[in-house]
Amino acid sequence: MTLVNQLTHEGFIKKTKQKRDRHFVLTNQHNLLILTIHLNFDKSYALLFDQLGNVIEEIPLKDCGLDTENLINSLTSIVLKLSDLLNAKFQNILSISFILPMYAEFQGSFPSPSTFQEIEENLEKKLRKNICILNPSYSAQRAFFELKKEKRENALILTIHKEIGLSIVSNGKMADRRHFPGSEFGHSPLSFNDKLCSCGKKNCLENEVSYSAIINKVNKALLDGQNSVLKVGNISIDSILNAAIAGDQLSIKIFHNIGFNLGKAISVLIQLIAPEKIMLISDIYRAKDFLSNGISSGLNLYCPFFKSENVIIEYHDSNYKNLFTGAYYAAWDKTFYNQLKLMN
């Protein structure tokens, strides 16, 4: 019996009334739950989804005690804490997704992709659930792919936060990065600032356009005596964005320069992948007027016009809750992947 037939037979999915094509939707006949957990070193948060993607419970987690040296025990004890809180519902959880803190926050102790695979397999045996371990960039990209229904032949989803992430949409499908962490575009040597990156190398793009890079640029310009409404020290990405939108010349210039560097990086992607569209997801979308000018300048200088002229560049804000949506879809992938492995 094929997987589709088996799932239909057991009542997990049902056919819709479309005559020509076969379409299937999930039914709510079974109560299968998916637990997504966003881990941070200070405060964490869990959302419980039903099989149709509705959030049925939100659980803030204080002092989750994430220990990077012993992730298996650390993640197990977090799940056990949640199982106490969820009582009977825990039995109905089919899959669990963990969204880890950003790579840079591990300060050199970030496990390798093969270690993550081992951790997933180990936790699956211990907890008897499907387990996904994700990074925040991938979770955001996956959520956007699903929410925007981006089905173009070739597109790119670029996230800019404390780190830079990239996902490739090819033939209408988002590249499968089952084995974390996948694409490391942020660590491409596209800068000439000679600064040491969290990955241990120099000249990474991340040191040029990430949030901390932007804050460092503003602080340096202020220390060099440049005029601005901002003051050295107490600066956040939000305060720089607010200043730029209010007309602060230094902040506008910094975002224009960031855009220029992004344009240079994007020209590499255009020449390698020839995307029809690039979606840029970041809080700095609020400065898109200044960024887009910079990106155009970078593209004009580094990318042949006939290659870049038809590429659509879209700007979107990042939404914290989208991370959970991405983790929910990744958990479904893992569930079906494991089911297919069992049947083959």
Ligand SMILES: [Zn+2]
């Ligand atoms: Zn790096």
